[in-house]
Amino acid sequence: MDHSTQVGIIQKLLEFNEQRTTDMAGQESEYFNPVTVYTDPERLSAELKQIWYRRPLSVGHVAEFPKAGDFKTVQVGKVPILVVRGKDDRIRAFVNVCRHRGTVLEERETGHANTFACPYHAWTYGADGALRHVPDDFGFPEVASDKGRFGLRELWSQVHAGFVYVQADGNAPERELVDWLDEVGKDLQDLGLAEYVALEPSTVRHPVNWKLPFDIFLENYHTKFTHRTTIYPVFLSNVGKFDSFGSHIRCVLPRREITELRHIDEAKWDLVEQSTLLYVVWPNTMIAVLPEHAAVWHVYPDGVDHSTMNFYALLARRLYEAEAEAEKWQKSLKVIQKVKREDAARFLSIQQGMNSGGNSALTFGRYEKAIAWFHQSIEEALADSEGDTPQEVPADAPTGTVAR
Template sequence: MDHATQVRIIQELLEFEEQRTTDMDGQESEHYNPVAAYTDPDRLTAELDRIWYRRPLAVGHVAEFPEAGSFKTLRVGKVPILVVRGKDDRIRAFVNVCRHRGTILVEGECGRANAFACPYHAWTFGQDGGLRHVPDDFGFPDVAADKGRFGLRELWSQVHAGFVYVQADGNTPEQQLVDWLDEVGRDLQDLALDDYAALEPSTVRHPVNWKLPFDIFLENYHTKFTHRSTIYPVFLSNVGKFDAFGPHIRCVLPRREITELRHIDESKWDLVEQSTLLYVVWPNTMIAVLPEHAAVWHVYPDGVEHSTMNFYALIARRLYESEAEKEKWQKSLKVVKKVKREDAERFLSIQQGLNSGAHPALTFGRYEKAIAWFHQSIETALADPAAPATAEPAAEASAH
């Protein structure tokens, strides 16, 4: 993010703080989101078909693949995916299914392997996806004669600003990745997260619809109440700035000390030092950027009322390699973990409330505009899967 943009955002935040308001939706009323958006199995089927399989998804960071053979696995709907760094240093993605009899090839979540042997019959594939060995291959003369035709199915993948992107349907995205990411991609590039170290990886399956973690993430109205003893003392209450770039989102949550910038020359203003930048790389990734730290969540639907959350922290190499700095960043990660637990308690509770049938819709206030935008972007994709990703979101459906 260039300095002029940082100054503009800080000026707006200072004005919000002075006027005791925040970034508000231009509409005069709140938004209503149908509960069915979180509970309808047919809705999830449409989301998978029209969004999840057809868009580039951020699925990891290069630091998770430090050497040849480093891999991670994930699942997008019905598609199991294996992501691995090859001996040529390129990171590739494959459908994680053996070409022999369709067994899931790699069952572990992450690790390192020189090659991948199927647990069923030990057909073995290289880091580049090529078929390397078939036991007793005299029974498969065509395969033995042309192993090149029987490699793993490769998916489109690309690295940008340190993050690995994959498209689950195997097709090349309709837009160039840099165009798809728009200003969010440029921000991530400017933040230089590509040289950070990855720490504290975890994968958790929650009994919640995949959209609920985003609903929690995209507003700080709840900070005073849900995070009273963790991060509320650090941030201005219910003050933030929202920008959208196509379906992608940037929210800025200012720290209390940002008000001190009124007495400092604008040339020395630094938005990252005085706030947390929250990014949604639509539809599945949340990135919280702090000074020399970042917290990353990749979320995947795992049934209409279940989702899988893959989390890791990113730490600047300067901190990671310094014993003197270790205590500081470890303390920061402890806070992040506690905030994660507090948020999880909320979205687990919300899913129970939705399942009760108590209400037909959820209410998003005018200063919860980032959540409304997120859901409107989904509606746009569901209504017209052929529409360009940067199209203006369609008007919300009434739930009254």
């Protein structure tokens, strides 16, 4: 983010703080989000079709794949995906399904493998997806003579600013990632996160709709109450600056000491030093950026009332390698873990509240407008008829008859 944009945001935050206000929606009313948005299975089917299969999804960071053969698996709706770094250093994504009779190929969440052998009959694939070995291949003369046709089905994938993006539907139109990410892509690039190391990875399945963690992430109205002893002492309460770029979101939440900048030359102002930057790389990723470290969540729906949250922290290599700094950043990661638990307690509780039928809608106030934006982007995608294109059979799909 260029310095003049940082100064503009800081000036706005100082003004909000002095006037005891924050960034608010233009319209003079709340946004009411029907509970069915979080509880209706048909709604999830529409989201999968219109959003999850058809948009670039951030599924990881290059630091999770430092060596050839390092892999990670994710599940996007019905599509199991294997992401792996090849010997040529490229990170690729494949449908994680064996081309023989369709067993899920790699069942571990992360790991390292030079080859991927199917657990059923051991058809074996390289990290580039190529079919390498078929046991007793005299039973498969066509496959044996033309293995190139039976490699893993590759999906569109790209790396940008250190994050790996995948599109789960191989037939969906490919998007230009730089255009898709807009200013958020530029910010992530400027922050230099590509060079960071990844720490404390975890994957947790929660009994909540996938959108609830985003609702919690996108406002700091709750900081004073939910995070009373963890981050409330450090951050201004319910003061923030919201910006949207396409469907993506940036919220800036200022630290208390930002008020001291009034007495410091603007040329020395640094937004990252004085705030936490929250990004939603729509639809599935949340990134909280702090000085020299970050927290990342990739969220996936797992049924209408379950979701999988894949978390990791990112740390600047300089900090990671400086022994004298270890205590400081380890303490900060501990706070992040505690805040994560505080937030998880809330979204678990909200899903219970919704399942109870007690409310027919959730109310988002004017300063919870980032949440409203997040949901409006979903509404727009659901209304987008582009998603109605029928699935095509892949051009190289084998055909044939069974001799009797």
